[in-house]
Amino acid sequence: MIAPEAATKLATLLGTRFVTSDADRAQHGRNETYYPDTPPDAVAYPETTEEVSQIVRICAAHHCPVVAVGAATSLEGQHLATQGGVSLDMNRMNRVLAVNDEDLNVVVQPGLTRVALNEELRSTGLFFPVDPGADASLGGMTATRASGTTAVRYGTMRDNVLAMEAVMADGSIIRTGSKARKSSTGYDLAHLLVGSEGTLGIITELTLRLQGIPESTLAATCRFENVEDAVNCVILTIQSGLPMARIELLDHMMVRGFNAYANAGLPEKPHLFLEFHGTPTGTAEQAQSFREIADDFGATNWEQATTTEDRTALWAMRHKAHYASAALGKGKHLWPTDVCVPISQLATAVVQAQDDAVRHGLTSTIVGHVGDGNFHAGICVDPNDADEMARAESFSKALAETALRLGGTVSGEHGIGLGKQKYMQAEHGTALPFMRAIKAALDPQNILNPGKLLPPGD
Amino acid sequence: MIAPEAATKLATLLGTRFVTSDADRAQHGRNETYYPDTPPDAVAYPETTEEVSQIVRICAAHHCPVVAVGAATSLEGQHLATQGGVSLDMNRMNRVLAVNDEDLNVVVQPGLTRVALNEELRSTGLFFPVDPGADASLGGMTATRASGTTAVRYGTMRDNVLAMEAVMADGSIIRTGSKARKSSTGYDLAHLLVGSEGTLGIITELTLRLQGIPESTLAATCRFENVEDAVNCVILTIQSGLPMARIELLDHMMVRGFNAYANAGLPEKPHLFLEFHGTPTGTAEQAQSFREIADDFGATNWEQATTTEDRTALWAMRHKAHYASAALGKGKHLWPTDVCVPISQLATAVVQAQDDAVRHGLTSTIVGHVGDGNFHAGICVDPNDADEMARAESFSKALAETALRLGGTVSGEHGIGLGKQKYMQAEHGTALPFMRAIKAALDPQNILNPGKLLPPGD
Numbered sequence: 001m002i003a004p005e006a007a008t009k010l011a012t013l014l015g016t017r018f019v020t021s022d023a024d025r026a027q028h029g030r031n032e033t034y035y036p037d038t039p040p041d042a043v044a045y046p047e048t049t050e051e052v053s054q055i056v057r058i059c060a061a062h063h064c065p066v067v068a069v070g071a072a073t074s075l076e077g078q079h080l081a082t083q084g085g086v087s088l089d090m091n092r093m094n095r096v097l098a099v100n101d102e103d104l105n106v107v108v109q110p111g112l113t114r115v116a117l118n119e120e121l122r123s124t125g126l127f128f129p130v131d132p133g134a135d136a137s138l139g140g141m142t143a144t145r146a147s148g149t150t151a152v153r154y155g156t157m158r159d160n161v162l163a164m165e166a167v168m169a170d171g172s173i174i175r176t177g178s179k180a181r182k183s184s185t186g187y188d189l190a191h192l193l194v195g196s197e198g199t200l201g202i203i204t205e206l207t208l209r210l211q212g213i214p215e216s217t218l219a220a221t222c223r224f225e226n227v228e229d230a231v232n233c234v235i236l237t238i239q240s241g242l243p244m245a246r247i248e249l250l251d252h253m254m255v256r257g258f259n260a261y262a263n264a265g266l267p268e269k270p271h272l273f274l275e276f277h278g279t280p281t282g283t284a285e286q287a288q289s290f291r292e293i294a295d296d297f298g299a300t301n302w303e304q305a306t307t308t309e310d311r312t313a314l315w316a317m318r319h320k321a322h323y324a325s326a327a328l329g330k331g332k333h334l335w336p337t338d339v340c341v342p343i344s345q346l347a348t349a350v351v352q353a354q355d356d357a358v359r360h361g362l363t364s365t366i367v368g369h370v371g372d373g374n375f376h377a378g379i380c381v382d383p384n385d386a387d388e389m390a391r392a393e394s395f396s397k398a399l400a401e402t403a404l405r406l407g408g409t410v411s412g413e414h415g416i417g418l419g420k421q422k423y424m425q426a427e428h429g430t431a432l433p434f435m436r437a438i439k440a441a442l443d444p445q446n447i448l449n450p451g452k453l454l455p456p457g458d
Numbered sequence: 459m460i461a462p463e464a465a466t467k468l469a470t471l472l473g474t475r476f477v478t479s480d481a482d483r484a485q486h487g488r489n490e491t492y493y494p495d496t497p498p499d500a501v502a503y504p505e506t507t508e509e510v511s512q513i514v515r516i517c518a519a520h521h522c523p524v525v526a527v528g529a530a531t532s533l534e535g536q537h538l539a540t541q542g543g544v545s546l547d548m549n550r551m552n553r554v555l556a557v558n559d560e561d562l563n564v565v566v567q568p569g570l571t572r573v574a575l576n577e578e579l580r581s582t583g584l585f586f587p588v589d590p591g592a593d594a595s596l597g598g599m600t601a602t603r604a605s606g607t608t609a610v611r612y613g614t615m616r617d618n619v620l621a622m623e624a625v626m627a628d629g630s631i632i633r634t635g636s637k638a639r640k641s642s643t644g645y646d647l648a649h650l651l652v653g654s655e656g657t658l659g660i661i662t663e664l665t666l667r668l669q670g671i672p673e674s675t676l677a678a679t680c681r682f683e684n685v686e687d688a689v690n691c692v693i694l695t696i697q698s699g700l701p702m703a704r705i706e707l708l709d710h711m712m713v714r715g716f717n718a719y720a721n722a723g724l725p726e727k728p729h730l731f732l733e734f735h736g737t738p739t740g741t742a743e744q745a746q747s748f749r750e751i752a753d754d755f756g757a758t759n760w761e762q763a764t765t766t767e768d769r770t771a772l773w774a775m776r777h778k779a780h781y782a783s784a785a786l787g788k789g790k791h792l793w794p795t796d797v798c799v800p801i802s803q804l805a806t807a808v809v810q811a812q813d814d815a816v817r818h819g820l821t822s823t824i825v826g827h828v829g830d831g832n833f834h835a836g837i838c839v840d841p842n843d844a845d846e847m848a849r850a851e852s853f854s855k856a857l858a859e860t861a862l863r864l865g866g867t868v869s870g871e872h873g874i875g876l877g878k879q880k881y882m883q884a885e886h887g888t889a890l891p892f893m894r895a896i897k898a899a900l901d902p903q904n905i906l907n908p909g910k911l912l913p914p915g916d
């Protein structure tokens with residue numbers, strides 16, 4: 001609940017950009033997965049940093065939760081206002097503020113999406129590489145420490161955020177990080193905010209690293225007889241130091257999903273989708289080195305996407321994995337999991353995941369940014385089927401435990417949100433109290449996205 | 459001062475590894491630059507994490523400062539126990555615990571030095587790339603967020619630390635980060651500790667990312683008529699996306715220093731020292747692309763280091779820049795500065811630095827990891843000459859202000875320690891109180907390296 005006095009102040013500040021209508025609230029209560037709808041009490045649409053600061057000050061004065069939301073594509077319910085309060089819709093702060101092409105960076109507002117950014121960069125010869133598939137906002141991507149298909153080459157949001165402006169829980173506006181490529185001046189607040197899921201501060205501006213569009217881009221696919229061969233091929237490729245730009249695994253179930261959803265017409269065998277970036281000689285050399293490795297694992301049906309259109313179509317299809325997985329469930333929701341293991345453990349983890357899905361009687365795909373040791377199982381669930389939900393929960397738990405047992409993490413990129421708090425103790429143990437101490441120090445009233453990331457305290 | 463009761467407990471715990479002799483104290487009070495000697499009250503030599511934890515618990519119970527020290531090569535007095543207490547010498551914790559060559563990572567104790575690590579890795583085909591020149595400890599490098607010559611290609615310690623074990627201010631032992639290549643599970647404590655200069659926790663174990671030794675390494679030098687041409691060549695090289703492994707600037711004064719210190723016999727003109735990593739075709743292609751750029755800036759005297767010995771000699775010389783700079787001062791101390799600017803501002807910053815040094819009547823070199831926009835002025839000073847020290851201070855201040863004005867940072871890699879606290883407010887402004895809040899939350903008694911990194915509070 002928002003105190004009436006707070007609502008009055010917010011309405012005075014924002015006019016028609018402070019909304020309590022059912023439609024706006026309902027829209028901000030939805031999510032892409034299986035979490036129940038949870039509309040906030042109100043929605044605020046700030047247009048400036050100063051407004052964000054004022055909103056947070058008002059909310060702080062009235063102990064009212066503030067939950068930032070970008071494109072609302074996060075997969076663990078991160079943007080849902082589960083304790084009520086204000087949904088802070090950042091989508092009107094979506095401008096490119098400066099393209100510093102000479103310094104290979106760009107300054108943007110957080111509501112800008114990655115696709116819109118790359119559209120704006122088109123004439124510069126530069127691009128922003130982090131690509132989670134969904135057209136997420138750059139603020140949301142920063143807040144979830146997102147990555148995706150190209151992280152194997154260009155890193156995650158952690159590696160690509162240079163600096164930011166943020167509004168803290170008391171309304172103060174800070175700048176942290178540097179436009180220089182590196183800095184050793186004090187605690188790295190910028191990278192503490194990366195991955196903090198809106199619980200430590202509201203990001204109001206970002207300076208992001210850019211990359212030159214490679215002279216040559218070569219995309220290809222190939223097929224394997226079984227998933228072990230596909231994964232072992234990935235492991236050896238990474239170990240050999242080949243600078244893959246993308247290396248994505250689709251298991252036979254995922255291929256079945258693409259066939260169902262997009263008439264992909266692919267044989268239901270494990271596939272790798274690949275991309276190489278470099279000079280023309282370089283990409284040819286890389287592809288050749290890769291094929292030598294792949295041959296040893298019995299890869300067949302090497303197909304190169306020769307035109308830009310073919311390449312775009314290939315990745316557009318890959319980016320529909322979420323919906324293609326759901327398609328196997330014929331109208332069910334998708335429960336997407338996300339684990340990441342040391343690369344040497346990847347075959348063990350993937351095979352275990354497949355077995356566990358079958359053992360739990362679930363329809364589930366596997367798709368992954370396997371060059372990082374990161375993969376997802378996409379489980380089809382009916383949230384009203386308590387038994388199926390329990391089996392999905394049990395499978396997801398088994399997967400998380402497998403990842404931890406193999407020295408990995410319960411989330412490579414989707415984050416904690418609501419769904420993975422239950423594993424925080426197992427993953428972080430004695431470090432967890434120090435995360436709590438940081439939250440308490442930076443947001444003593446617990447108004448920034450309360451109830452997310454950290455499990456309920458003792 | 460250490461309370462007698464604390465000293466008794468520490469002696470009981472460590473036996474002869476708890477030392478209060480003048481020799482040990484004096485040795486731990488020295489530094490490589492111009493800070494006055496400041497011996498600690500005692501030196502502790504732990505051998506295990508459990509011992510570190512016990513030491514910190516004892517010190518916490520008696521409000522006694524604990525200052526970790528690795529190789530003591532930090533350049534801003536970071537390791538000096540300026541408020542007394544225990545110097546925690548980490549050098550006995552110097553083992554390689556596991557080489558996970560399949561996962562391209564290694565687990566080490568913090569007292570191990572980077573040279574010793576690479577020695578141990580020799581047979582694996584892998585290497586640890588971060589190279590600050592000095593044979594620093596990996597714990598110290600992590601704590602200062604060190605980088606060096608190869609950061610332009612392989613990143614800084616921030617990019618190369620995957621996980622760590624640390625002892626916090628209350629003695630608890632935590633593990634943070636993951637052996638997987640990426641993770642999105644909560645606040646990034648590991649990277650908060652990177653660069654925290656021993657003020658938030660004592661690092662007792664590190665998991666570091668490794669790289670494959672490149673198939674081909676090509677080193678070279680070339681010469682320019684003036685420093686603008688050299689720097690503009692660097693700027694264009696970086697902007698063009700060439701994956702330089704090393705690109706180091708030496709100005710004419712630095713060359714003079716090498717001639718004085720090592721009989722380098724080089725003409726006193728600006729030089730670039732370069733390295734390319736890749737396949738044989740790749741490095742040849744890169745070198746060719748670089749030369750095309752360099753030609754446009756009038757580069758001459760291209761010389762390739764063809765043998766491994768030549769290459770080693772080249773970088774061994776480069777790594778003596780600190781002492782070669784000091785050599786120009788004939789027995790004086792060195793006051794090394796360190797700034798980093800956006801690459802487009804590098805020529806402005808370097809030229810300004812040279813002018814300012816002359817204007818201040820100082821003997822000063824410039825040497826830099828210029829591919830990152832990072833460079834150092836090495837000022838020869840006599841700490842007993844108050845006037846010269848004041849001029850050095852004024853020059854150093856001008857340089858810091860230039861860096862900030864150009865959108866950069868007052869330290870690219872050496873850190874804050876004692877010497878740069880005075881710029882923290884200018885660089886971080888409203889973010890500084892949040893750094894203080896984190897310090898207060900994690901080390902409420904202020905026993906971990908007190909008086910460093912954060913300027914005295916209000």
Ligand SMILES: Cc1cc2nc3c(=O)[nH]c(=O)nc-3n(C[C@H](O)[C@H](O)[C@H](O)COP(=O)(O)OP(=O)(O)OC[C@H]3O[C@@H](n4cnc5c(N)ncnc54)[C@H](O)[C@@H]3O)c2cc1C
Nearest residue numbers: 070071072073074078132136137139140141143147198203
């Ligand atoms: C089809 C599909 C595919 C996906 N694939 C990937 C993938 O490959 N890799 C990957 O990493 N993710 C993937 N995701 C998940 C999702 O895209 C990412 O989590 C993304 O980063 C969320 O961005 P968003 O703008 O939608 O954020 P939201 O969902 O709007 O918010 C996410 C979190 O960020 C916070 N937040 C948002 N804006 C701000 C701000 N300005 N300041 C502070 N906090 C803020 C919110 O409070 C919330 O906690 C996928 C999602 C879908 C639907």
Ligand SMILES: Cc1cc2nc3c(=O)[nH]c(=O)nc-3n(C[C@H](O)[C@H](O)[C@H](O)COP(=O)(O)OP(=O)(O)OC[C@H]3O[C@@H](n4cnc5c(N)ncnc54)[C@H](O)[C@@H]3O)c2cc1C
Nearest residue numbers: 528529530531532536590594595597598599601605656661
């Ligand atoms: C000739 C020379 C050249 C140099 N060139 C570079 C360069 O190119 N790039 C660069 O980045 N630096 C450079 N430096 C600086 C120096 O090498 C780095 O700062 C290095 O990281 C310090 O490591 P150390 O082991 O000597 O740390 P120390 O000096 O012993 O300590 C540094 C800081 O780290 C803390 N610390 C040490 N161990 C731990 C631990 N286990 N846990 C927690 N805190 C700890 C200390 O308390 C202190 O605050 C150079 C120094 C010299 C002398």
